[in-house]
Amino acid sequence: MVEESGAKEASRPDIVMQSRQSADAKLSCRGLWKLFGDDAERFLARCDGHPSAEQIAGAGYIGAVRDANLDVHDGEVFVIMGLSGSGKSTIVRCLSRLVEPTGGELLFEGEDLLAADEKQLTEIRRHKMGMVFQHFALLPHLSVLGNVAFPLEIQGVDRATRERRAMEVIELVGLEGRETYFPRELSGGQQQRVGIARSLAVEPDVWFLDEPFSALDPLIRREMQDEFLRLQRVLHKTIVFITHDFDEAIRLADRIAIMKAGEIVQIGSPEELVTNPATQYVAEFTRDVDRSKVLSVRSVTTQAEDIGEVAGEVKADERIGEVAHRVVNADRPFAVMDETGRVIGRLEKNAVLDVLAPHGSRDVAAQ
Amino acid sequence: MTALTGVETRPAVVRRPTVLLWALTLAVLLALWFAGARMEWLAHYPDEWVLPLRDWVSEAMEWLVKEATFGLFTFKEFTRGIAWLLNVPLQACLVLLAHGLEVPLGEESSILIPPLSWLGVLGGVTWLAWRVGSRGLAILVGTCFAYLAVFGQWNSAMVTLSSILVAVPVGIVCGGLLGILGYRSHAFERAITPVLDLMQTVPVFAYLVPVLFLFGFGPVSAMIATIIYAMPPMVRMTMLALRGVSAEVLEFGRMAGCSERQMLWKVLLPSARHSLMVGVNQVIMLSLNMVIIASMIGAGGLGHDVLTSLRRLAIGDGLEAGVAITVLAISLDRLSQAVANRGATPVHLQTEQGFADRHTTLLGIAGILLGTYVLAFFIPALRSYPDQLVIDTGPLFENLVAWVNVHLYIYLDAVKSWLLINLLIPFKRLLIDAPWPGVAVVLAMAGWRIGGWRLGALVASLAIFIAVTGNWEKAMVSAYLCGISVVLAMAIGLPIGILAAGSERFHRIAQNIADTLQTLPSFVYLIPVVMLFQVGDFSAMVAITAYAVAPAIRYTDHGLRGVPGEVIEAAKMSGCRRGQLLWKVKVPLAMPEIMLGVNQTIMMALSMLVITALVGTRDLGQEVYIALTRADTGLGLVAGVCVAFLAIIADRLIGAWAARRKRELGLD
Numbered sequence A: 001m002v003e004e005s006g007a008k009e010a011s012r013p014d015i016v017m018q019s020r021q022s023a024d025a026k027l028s029c030r031g032l033w034k035l036f037g038d039d040a041e042r043f044l045a046r047c048d049g050h051p052s053a054e055q056i057a058g059a060g061y062i063g064a065v066r067d068a069n070l071d072v073h074d075g076e077v078f079v080i081m082g083l084s085g086s087g088k089s090t091i092v093r094c095l096s097r098l099v100e101p102t103g104g105e106l107l108f109e110g111e112d113l114l115a116a117d118e119k120q121l122t123e124i125r126r127h128k129m130g131m132v133f134q135h136f137a138l139l140p141h142l143s144v145l146g147n148v149a150f151p152l153e154i155q156g157v158d159r160a161t162r163e164r165r166a167m168e169v170i171e172l173v174g175l176e177g178r179e180t181y182f183p184r185e186l187s188g189g190q191q192q193r194v195g196i197a198r199s200l201a202v203e204p205d206v207w208f209l210d211e212p213f214s215a216l217d218p219l220i221r222r223e224m225q226d227e228f229l230r231l232q233r234v235l236h237k238t239i240v241f242i243t244h245d246f247d248e249a250i251r252l253a254d255r256i257a258i259m260k261a262g263e264i265v266q267i268g269s270p271e272e273l274v275t276n277p278a279t280q281y282v283a284e285f286t287r288d289v290d291r292s293k294v295l296s297v298r299s300v301t302t303q304a305e306d307i308g309e310v311a312g313e314v315k316a317d318e319r320i321g322e323v324a325h326r327v328v329n330a331d332r333p334f335a336v337m338d339e340t341g342r343v344i345g346r347l348e349k350n351a352v353l354d355v356l357a358p359h360g361s362r363d364v365a366a367q
Numbered sequence B: 001m002t003a004l005t006g007v008e009t010r011p012a013v014v015r016r017p018t019v020l021l022w023a024l025t026l027a028v029l030l031a032l033w034f035a036g037a038r039m040e041w042l043a044h045y046p047d048e049w050v051l052p053l054r055d056w057v058s059e060a061m062e063w064l065v066k067e068a069t070f071g072l073f074t075f076k077e078f079t080r081g082i083a084w085l086l087n088v089p090l091q092a093c094l095v096l097l098a099h100g101l102e103v104p105l106g107e108e109s110s111i112l113i114p115p116l117s118w119l120g121v122l123g124g125v126t127w128l129a130w131r132v133g134s135r136g137l138a139i140l141v142g143t144c145f146a147y148l149a150v151f152g153q154w155n156s157a158m159v160t161l162s163s164i165l166v167a168v169p170v171g172i173v174c175g176g177l178l179g180i181l182g183y184r185s186h187a188f189e190r191a192i193t194p195v196l197d198l199m200q201t202v203p204v205f206a207y208l209v210p211v212l213f214l215f216g217f218g219p220v221s222a223m224i225a226t227i228i229y230a231m232p233p234m235v236r237m238t239m240l241a242l243r244g245v246s247a248e249v250l251e252f253g254r255m256a257g258c259s260e261r262q263m264l265w266k267v268l269l270p271s272a273r274h275s276l277m278v279g280v281n282q283v284i285m286l287s288l289n290m291v292i293i294a295s296m297i298g299a300g301g302l303g304h305d306v307l308t309s310l311r312r313l314a315i316g317d318g319l320e321a322g323v324a325i326t327v328l329a330i331s332l333d334r335l336s337q338a339v340a341n342r343g344a345t346p347v348h349l350q351t352e353q354g355f356a357d358r359h360t361t362l363l364g365i366a367g368i369l370l371g372t373y374v375l376a377f378f379i380p381a382l383r384s385y386p387d388q389l390v391i392d393t394g395p396l397f398e399n400l401v402a403w404v405n406v407h408l409y410i411y412l413d414a415v416k417s418w419l420l421i422n423l424l425i426p427f428k429r430l431l432i433d434a435p436w437p438g439v440a441v442v443l444a445m446a447g448w449r450i451g452g453w454r455l456g457a458l459v460a461s462l463a464i465f466i467a468v469t470g471n472w473e474k475a476m477v478s479a480y481l482c483g484i485s486v487v488l489a490m491a492i493g494l495p496i497g498i499l500a501a502g503s504e505r506f507h508r509i510a511q512n513i514a515d516t517l518q519t520l521p522s523f524v525y526l527i528p529v530v531m532l533f534q535v536g537d538f539s540a541m542v543a544i545t546a547y548a549v550a551p552a553i554r555y556t557d558h559g560l561r562g563v564p565g566e567v568i569e570a571a572k573m574s575g576c577r578r579g580q581l582l583w584k585v586k587v588p589l590a591m592p593e594i595m596l597g598v599n600q601t602i603m604m605a606l607s608m609l610v611i612t613a614l615v616g617t618r619d620l621g622q623e624v625y626i627a628l629t630r631a632d633t634g635l636g637l638v639a640g641v642c643v644a645f646l647a648i649i650a651d652r653l654i655g656a657w658a659a660r661r662k663r664e665l666g667l668d
C-alpha cells in the first residue's frame, strides 16, 4: 500500500498510454471503433467520431468496440478480459482486420495496418499472425498432421518441408503419436492442442487466442493454462489472449485490459488492477482474487534506509504467496532486495498476514 | 406449464373477431354460391374470358427454336450442342454396360467389342458395397443385382443405370456450381430461390414438355429432363451446407491467408461435405425417379418396359420391371448413403500405407471387371446371363392377376363402388360446383388471418391465375383427388406415427417402411393399383395415398418425439393418464411439426397426382400428359404451373400456420 498514489496513476489507461511510446509496441490501436449496423462510418462521422452510448443505441447501432486504445508490447502476454458480449472477440478481430474497424488507427510493427490492401494483408496473416479459436475450428477432413500443416500448404510450401515443420510443432504441444488421428477422434483438450500447433506452424510474430480454453472442462483448462505458460517460456511470442475468466487472466497475463460494453475500462498488470481498481466494476472482479498470488513483495514493503535486524532476505518482485511461509514463521522481518541486489526496505510479518487474511475477513472472524 | 395452458385457452377477445370474420366469409361464399345459379360466370369461369396464355407460351417457344439467336450461334445450335455434349458420356456408358461397340472392318464384316461381363459388374458393385459399407450391405447389393440378371432385366437395367451414371455427376456439378454462386452472392440467391421453389413444385411431366420440344425425342432429352429435375435440391443443399460452415472455420481460413479459390476448395467444401452428401443422395434418388418417368420422351430401359406394359395392361411384365426399378433404387440409395457416412467419419490409419492399400476399392473393382471381361472370351455364360437360366415370372404374375380378378373382384369392386358413390363423387361435385370467386375469397381470408395481408393477396392471386388461364375446373378435380388422398394418408400415417413415437421397436419398423416407400419411384405404385382396381379416380386415389403416406408417418413420429421431456414429466406429475398425456400435451405441442408433415404429404400427393394421369384421371395432370403426347409446350407449361400454384397455396398457408404456432408454443 506504500506505492498507492503511484500505482493509481499508472493504472489509469490514458496515462499508461502516454507513458509508453507506441514505437516499442508490436501492435497498437488508437481511438478504435467498431459499430455494427448499416452505414456505420457515416454515423460515426456525423457524431464527430465520438458518439455517446445513448446516441449509438438510439440510432440502432451496436457499439461492439468504443474508442479503444491499447499497445501490445514485444514478447508480452496481453489479456483482454470482459463478460460475454463486451466486445472482446470483436476487438481482437479488428486487430487482425478479420472485422473491418469503423474508425480509428491500427499500427502493426509501426506500420498502418488499415492502409494495407487485401494482398498485403494476406501476406501479413500468412507469415506474421496466428490465431486460436474458442471452438477449435479444425478442418474435419484432415488428420492432425494435415491440419497443422494446412497454413503452410496454403502458402505453397512443399509437402516434405511442411510435414517436417508440422511434426516439430505437434511434438512441441505434446501430440506426437497422434498425427494420423482425425479431429473427431480427439478429446476437446487434444483438439485445442492441434489448434495451438496449427497456429504456431508458421512461426507468427503475433499470436491471437480468442477464449482458447473456455470450451474445456475446468481440470483440462487448468492443464492447458500450464501448457500455455510453458510454451510461452520457450517461445516468447507477442500474445493477445481473450478470456472471460478473471482467474485465468491473472494466471497468464503480463498486462490485462478490462472491457465493459465495448469500452476498455482499465489496463494494467494484475497487481495494479487488484491494488488500484479504476472503477467499482473492476473492483467487483478483483474482490475474490487470492491477493497473495497477485501482489508482489514490493507492494507491501516498508521502505527504510536502516532495516535493523532481519531473519533473511526476499526479492522485491516475488509474489507474497511464495514467501509467506518463511516470513510468517520467522520472528523477525525480512530484508527486501531489488533486481540489482540493493536493499530497499523490510517485509513485516503483519503486512504479509494482512494480504493473506484481509481486514474484512478478519473482522468477520473476530465477531 | 405456461405452454400447456396456452394451448387450452385463448383469450376470448382474440377469438371473437376471428369467429365473426369466418362467419362473414362463409356467408359471402354461400351468397356467391346461390347467385351462381343466376349468374353463370360465378359458377363457371367463362371461356371467352380466358387469357390465351398457353398460346403465347407456345408462340414464344416456337420463336425460340426457329428464330432466336445469340449472335454467334442460334438457339437451336445451342441446344444441339448441349445434346451432343451429353451424348458422348452416355454412349460411352451404354457401350460399356449394355451394348458393346461395333467396329466396322472393311465393307462387309464388322467386329463387336462386347460390353462388360454381367458377373463382373455384379462382383464390382458388391465389392464396392463391402468396402464402403458392411458385409450386410454387400449381400443386399449383390442380391439386388443378381435379381436383375436372374429375372431377365439386366439389359434394361444397365440402360437405366447408364443414364443415371451420366445424369447424376452432371446434376451434382451443375447444382453445386449454382449453389456456390448463390452462396457467394445474395442477389443471385434471392433470384434463384423462387425459381427453385417453382421447380420443385411443378409436376415432373411439365418438365418433359419443353424438353421434348427443344431437344426432341430420345435418351439424351430424357437425360436432360432428368438433370433439370434432380438439380434443385443440390443447389439448395449446397447453399445450406456452405452457410452451415461455422464462422470460426471461415475466420481460420482467412487468418491462414487463403485465396478465394483455396477458401472454397480447401476449407468450405470439405467442411461442408457431410451436408453436401445429403444433396448428392437426393440427386441420385430424384434422377432415378425421373429417368423412369422420362421414358415417355425416350429414355428406354426399365421405365420404358413399365410404361409399355402399363399401356398394354400387361401387369405381369410391368411388375417385373417395377421390382427391378425398386431393387436398383434401393441398392443405389444404400450405396450412396454408405459412401456419405463413411466420408463423414474418417478414421485414422494405424500404419503407413502404400498406393495399393490406399486404393484397394478401386483396384479391386478394376481387377474384377478386367478379370471377368477376359474370362468371358472363354466362357460365354459370363458375357451375358444365359437365356435358359432366366426365370420368367410374367406368367406367375399373370396368374396372380387372374386369380385376384376371379376371387377378389366382387369385394374390391364393392368397396370401390361404395367409396366412389358415397365419398369421392359427392366431394368432387362439391368442389366443382363451388363458385370460383368464393373460393378465392375464402383462401384470401385464410391467408390474411394466418400470415397477414401479403399472404392473403398471394394465395388469392394464385387462385385467380388458375381461373384466368381457364384451368379452374381441372384444378378442382386435382384438389379433390389430392385432398381425399391426403386425408386418407393422414388417417393411416397419424396412428402409425403415434405408435412409432411410443415404442422403439415400432419406431424402427415404421422408419424402414417409410424409407422403402420413399425409395420407390412413383411409377412403380401404379402397377399393383391397376392390377387390383383397374383404371380411374379410385386407383389414382389409392396410388397417391400410398405414395404420400411416408411423410405423414415420419413427421408425426418426429414431432411427438421432439416434445420436451420436462413438459412430459410435468404433465405426469400433475396426474395425466396416458391418453390425456397424448391428446392434451403431446399432440398439441407436436401439432406444428405434424402440420409440416401434412404439408409434405400434400406436396408428394400433387407430384403423384400427375403421374396418375396414366391411369385415366381427368384433372390438370391429364392436361400435362396430353400436352406431352402432342408436344404442346403452352398447354403443358401452363397446366404444370397451375399444379405448382396449387402446391404453393397449400405450402404457404400450412407453412405460415406451423411457423406461427411454433413461435406461440416457444418451440423454436
Ligand SMILES: Nc1ncnc2c1ncn2[C@@H]1O[C@H](COP(=O)(O)OP(=O)(O)O)[C@@H](O)[C@H]1O
Binding pocket: A036, A037, A062, A063, A064, A082, A083, A084, A085, A086, A087, A088, A089, A090, A091
Ligand atoms: N457480426 C455482428 N453483427 C452484429 N452484431 C455483432 C456482430 N458480432 C458481434 N456483435 C455484437 O457485438 C457485441 C460484442 O460481441 P463480441 O465481440 O462477440 O463479444 P464477446 O466476444 O466479448 O463475447 C455483442 O453485443 C454482439 O451481439
Ligand SMILES: [Mg+2]
Binding pocket: A088, A089, A211
Ligand atoms: Mg467472444
